[in-house]
Amino acid sequence: MALVFLGDTNVYVSPCLSTKPPIMTVNYPTFATRWLPLMAAVLLLPLVIGCDQSSDSDASPDADTTATSASLSYVDAMAEAHAADTSDASPLVQPPAGPVTTETVTYGTSEDGTAWTGYYAAPEAADSLRSARGLSADAPLPGVVLIHEWWGLNDNIRAMADRLAAEGYQVLAVDLYEGDVADTPDGASSLMEEAMGRGDVLSRHLESARTFMTEEQGAPQIGVMGWCFGGYWSLQAALNAPSGWDGTVIYYGNVGNASAEAVAALEMPVLGIFGGDDGSIPTENVETFADQLRDGGVNADIRIYEGAGHAFANPTGSNYVPEAATDAWARTLDFLQTTLYPDA
DSSP, X not given: OEXXXXXXXXXEXXXXXXXXXXXXOOOHHHHHHHHHHHHHHHHHHHHHHHHOTTSOTTOOOOHHHHHHHHHHHHHHHHHHHTTTOOOOOOTTSOOOSSOEEEEEEEEEEOTTOOEEEEEEEEETTHHHHHHHTTOOTTOOOOEEEEEOOTTOSOHHHHHHHHHHHHTTOEEEEOOTTTTOOOSSHHHHHHHHHHHHTTHHHHHHHHHXXXXXXXXXXXXXXXXXXXXXXXXXXXXXXXXXXXXXXXEEEEESOOOTTOOHHHHHTOOSOEEEEEETTOTTSOHHHHHHHHHHHHXXXXXXXXXXXXXXXXXXXXXXXXXXXXXXXXXXXXXXXXXXXXXXXXXX
């Protein structure tokens, strides 16, 4: 076990949670087959332009095309990581620590007026939870916006919302697929690809969810948290509103596209949970992200679990690593307690 301090940012490697040798690996074949062609195309572009005398000398790659290529590569990486997975229910999914109340709520609307609905959960024993934290009897509980994996808002995400609600939070699990849920990797890949192509809409989803929780539910503090596809969007939500959230939790989401300037603007603490054997989220990208957080003075804790692959915290998947998942969940609860209950 090694703990490396990088200013206010910790990179924590946990080889003790695996029976395999503590080797931090990057999926170089995947990197090469997916990114080197794109890099080569970018490097050759000036030569192509130079050979065409009729071209504008100031021409540059189309930003939308570049963004689309990056999104498709991310979808491909997720498809490879989840190739052997299912979304079937598992007895390993843990029940909440206490009773919760749940309902379907509308947290926003699309431009054409279509309602955006999500899964809302809150603890039944709210009074005792307030008392344990020294809050007044009528104090609203802090909120957490949960963002689903590439499968969509399924029973596993609802179960995680229930578990978190029982710990003393009002939780809104958003539905970025707007009603669609996948039960096969191919179906999930299609849904994720379609969603990544409308990033502006997904950003509005998350801003609407934040507004719903703070203004309609009265949450005094608000965090955002997601896994996989949702981990990527947890970071995007923070980057889009760097002073709008009180904490951000990223479970093995893509952090390789964030600029140093955007990361440095974050005003909330960040917890990052990653697998050392996750070929879809290269450790090099995670370490670069940690450097950006450190250099920007962002309060952050980045944890890399050796021997754990992508989606290691999902008990319904084939990559589930119980020891790492249990430790990550405990650290998630500690992080949320510190950031969302600052006076407790």
